[in-house]
Amino acid sequence: MLKTVTVIFVSLMMCGVVVAQTSARAQQRFDPSGSFWLEGEPPAEFTDFSAINLNQRRLRRLPATGLQLSNGTSFRFRTVTVKQNNFTFNTVVVGGVSYTFAGKFLKGGDFAATWMGEETPVLEGVLTKFKDGKKVADAKLKFIYFGGT
Numbered sequence: 001m002l003k004t005v006t007v008i009f010v011s012l013m014m015c016g017v018v019v020a021q022t023s024a025r026a027q028q029r030f031d032p033s034g035s036f037w038l039e040g041e042p043p044a045e046f047t048d049f050s051a052i053n054l055n056q057r058r059l060r061r062l063p064a065t066g067l068q069l070s071n072g073t074s075f076r077f078r079t080v081t082v083k084q085n086n087f088t089f090n091t092v093v094v095g096g097v098s099y100t101f102a103g104k105f106l107k108g109g110d111f112a113a114t115w116m117g118e119e120t121p122v123l124e125g126v127l128t129k130f131k132d133g134k135k136v137a138d139a140k141l142k143f144i145y146f147g148g149t
Contacts, residue, residue, distance in 0.1 A: 030084050031110045036123050036143035045129060045137030052101070052123075052143065054082065067091050067099050075099060084108050087125065100128045115147040 036052040050068045067075040067089075075091035075098065084105045091099045103125015111122070121142035128138040 028108075029110055030105075030108050031112070032082065032087075032105055032122075032145075034111050034115070035146040037146060039119070039121050039142040039144050043137075043139045043141075046127065046139060046141075049127075051146075067101075087123065096132045098130045100130070102126050111145055112147045115145055119144045 033054050036054070038046070038049060042049055048069045048071065050070045052067055053065055055065045064074065064076075065080070066077055069075075073094060075094055077089045078092050080089040081087065084107075087104060088102045089100065103123060106122050106124060122145045123143040124141065126138055126140050129136050
C-alpha cells in the first residue's frame, strides 16, 4: 500500500513539474502579432504610411501580414525575419514602389496577451522606401502596438 501511494505521489509531482514547465514556456513565447502604427506624426516622406501588420497565427481578427498605406494599398512581405532583436522585411513591388525595414522589438512576450491599450513604443527601426528600385526616403521610426478588435 505504501509503495502504491509513493508511486502515485511521485507521478503527481512529475505531472506538476511538466505543467509548470509548459506554463513557463508559454509566458516566454514571443508573438508580436498585431498592427504597429507610427508614434507621433509621420515624416513628410511617409505621410501615406498606415501600419506594419504581423499575423503569425493567421487570425481572422487581424489584417494580413505586410505593410499597409493609408489609401488601403497593401505590400506583402517578400522576405521577413521576426525575432525580438531582429525584425527585418522586404516587400513586394507595387506600382514601382517597395519598402524595407530593419529594426528590433523593445519588449518580448505575447503582445496580444499583455497589451493594455498603452501607447508606448514597442518597435523601432529604419523604414526605407524605394521607387523603381532607387531609394527615395528613409527614416528611423518608433511604433506603438495595436492588438486588433
